[in-house]
Amino acid sequence: MTWDPTCVTEELVVNMGPQHPSTHGVLRLILRLDGERVLEVRPDIGFLHSSLEKIAERLDYRQYLPYTDRYDYLCAMANELAYVRAVESLLGVEPTPRCQWIRVMMAEMNRIASHLVYYGALGMDTGATTVFLYCFRERERILQLFEDASGQRLLYHYFRIGGLRNDLPPGFCEGLRSFLDEFPRRVAEYDALLTRNRIFRSRTEGVGYLSPEAALSYGVTGPTLRGSGVSYDLRRAAPYYVYPELEFDVPTRPEGDVMARHLVRQEEMLQSVHLLHQCLDRLPPGEINVKVPRKLKPDPGEIYVRIESPRGELGVYLISDGSEKPYRLHWRAPSFHNLQAYPEMCQGAYVADLVAILGSLDIILGDVDR
């Protein structure tokens, strides 16, 4: 046996995924490990690639709408919103006020539902299984409301070009209001169970640091960016629909770690509750649909629409050549860009941190791979 001082410990190359309980879908991470320390992370994506952009070129504007649900399946309402808004802008159609309010309401409800999944999943990732079930209990109530309104629990197809599938069903507002009254107490419960738990704090504080400069360079958006101390929210920066009339805070945390992103999302759920209260109070009566032609043939032109989805800046770049089908549709997927910053956050992390950091990014692989 010869002594070799240059040889410290052998590195271990491990595949995390594509089938792994904590990669939140079919993501493959190629890890180079030194014991429990992570030397390098290389995400390998594309396992869920479903050619959504190509499909758009083969279908007409209406037919494509259900596909938007499927691409980021946890915030289908936000995707529908972005797409519908892009098509309506191309057509020069403005939805009725009631429709705009309802769309905003649905988007905010979907934000809560999506954040709840994130919340529970982060708990799971750090080993706290119970909070996951609690979050799903509350999410269930939102899904129930969605089901009442659209007939679907996950992939709603509720927004239509020029309006909505139908008006809110009777009892919807009451159901939502009772949920909103109860929900802040539930958040306080999660806060006590998970966020203020010492083990959880030690697992998340100072872990997965992302500086604002790096966030800017990587194009990170959404709660992940706001967790790095940048107050950027498209609902504020480039407001759409009725957001200018609504009052809400854009929570930010300066720390840039997993805990900061976690707290931002927790606070965002409460802000959404606040927004929903205002929506319910001010929801105007009236028509929900405007007349659009049976055959949708926008003039040639293009539009780039951005909205704030639960995961960040969701962009739709839509080009029309005057025919019935989109000439080109491009999604700016927030998870795609957020995930790109992941190796940066994982510098010097432990294997266990990888999972927590990935959880704090709140990626959806359907969103990453499109």
Added chain:
Amino acid sequence: MSDVQIFADLAFYLVAALILVSALGVLFARRVLHAALALLPCLLGIAGLYAVLAAHFMFAVQILIYAGAITVLILFAVMMLQRILGGGILAGSHNPLVGLLAAGTMFLALVAALLMTDFAGQDPGSLGVGNAAQLGQALLTREVLAFEALSVVILAAIIGAIVIARTRAEGE
């Protein structure tokens, strides 16, 4: 009392066979990890010998220290080393002559010790090997100097290990 004698003899032979077989396993296992694992029944067998001799304290300590701690340590080291050295350690001997010499000397010394000890004149009870209280008394009164000296040696070894590990880590 012949029944008990038969029982004790039977147990002794069983345990001795276990020790011998597993010791041979340590010698002839091709993978070093298997050799290390074969050490485990060997050490457990020795614990069994203590049990046959009704030295219960030694029995438990043998398992706790040798089987539970030292074997695991060896396994750990083997797993780590095997990864460090890349090719894995061959469980063969590189220097049979030196090994033979060392083993032979050890064997002779043991035989000499066996022949020189007067077993018949010893009362097992007076040695107090199986009794924790007597052992503790002895360690903290009569043998306290040796006990303390040993602890200093072990402390030095621990510090030495840390120093070596540290310089290695800095040398990357």
Added chain:
Amino acid sequence: MSEGQEQQIASVSSPEPLSAELQEIAGDLTTGGCVRAGRPELLTTPENLLPLLNRLHELPEPYSRLTDLCGVDWGDRVQVVYALCRGYGAEMVLVKVDLPRAQAEVPTVTGLWQLAFWPEREVAEMFGVTFVGHPNCEHLLLPEGFVGYPLLKDYEYDRSNPLLSPDPLREDPDAVLGGPPSEDETGAS
């Protein structure tokens, strides 16, 4: 609606001229430009791309944030579109580079923004654009060895030809991943 809201309802298909500010700084580096639905668009060439982006970056209020990068196939040419934002604000400009189908080459912007790494790879595999200077332009979403550029308008899936060329990853993972010399030390065999 309110002031800040993007005015996009009326004028998607009727472009307006560029603002004086953009005209001034970008005029000599662009081959065209307009404002469509309140959003400026600049058309440039591959040689002028980096200088133009740099100039946008050096404005007193810089267009410093690349938010999106995608490709468009216009039949005779491939266009790469860069979406730049004025910091974290509502203002946005689209920079477009036209590339001939035959020789689609454009300098990479990965030196300016980390964001560009993946989208450039995506455009490369989907449109066949070469990003000169990109450190690692392997396939991103498509499997290794995928034949063809699926987002081009004339891409046809040909049943008689296999979709994939032989996969080097499946043949010899360690050569691709630069992994450990041998795996069998992990577990006894």
Added chain:
Amino acid sequence: MLSFIANWLRDLLTAWFQAWHVPLVFVDILAWIVGGVAILILVMVVALVFIYLERKISGYIQSRLGPERVGPWGIFQTAMDALKLLQKEDIVPAGADKILHTLGPIAFFVVGLLGYLVIPWEEGGTIARMVDAHVGVLYVLAFGSLSVIGILMGGWGSNNKWSLLGALRGAAQMISYEVPMLLAVVCVVLLAGSLSLSTIVDQQKTLGLLSWNLWRPWLWLPVILYLIAATAEVNRTPFDLPEAESELVAGYHTEYSGMKFAFFFLAEYGNFFLVGLIFSVLFLGGWSSPFGYPDPLRIPGVIWLLGKATVTVFFLMWVRWTLPRLRVDQLMSLCWKVLLPVGFLSLLIAGTAALYV
């Protein structure tokens, strides 16, 4: 009750053996075998019951129902799952070390059983009475320390990097947490002045509930220490790093299926219950009734012991379904920087108490 049955059996056997001129030492051997089989059955049953309880309790904690389809309230669910596991194909991964892969779960299971030998089920009701009389406590700890080997064998023999990581984590964790656990137990031993579990129980039986070790202030630190260290020893949340599902998939038993997996699983619950038993013996008065000695209710000691252990186990389940998991470095620093000094401190306190109280 147990000793009554045992004595009756022994008398019967002695009579038979004398009639057949068989050496009487075989009565002892037979008694050991019967005891061993009894423990085997007990561990199996206990594991099944506690897996079911864990599911129900976690269901209750997580506001869901848990199993409820097989049998009333789903009580046969775990038994059915065990049956299902028995039928499953036994898969040995390619490139795995077949011998180690097979021996791992067996070693883990057998070692898990051995600890039960010295538990005083009731007054004088230990199977390995001779061992317990001298070194019962040490014996339990010694065999506890052996369970690492099974994990190492399984993790190494699976030829899976995640399993290997899990095994290394498990080994490091179990060796480390043995130290504070030993210190906690030594505190009790110091006060009892004996290494025998029966003696430790005997000292807590006189006034029932009031004479439990749990109420002695100088043993409060060891109580906490033991609970923490024992949770780590049996790899349960917040110390479930060796099998951390969200990180290592399932750690050392990732590659196991069928019977072998069942062995790991059963042994895990067997060990878990053993922790509860030892805690009850050390701090909750073991088999003695909480209402004084002799028991005014005339309930057999076994029942009391099992009940106390169940309560302990329930507490640990509650902890498991509430807390997140520690990280590897935090686990180690908790052990060496917090628990170890606290252990020494409590040793000091217990020693002082043993001298002056």
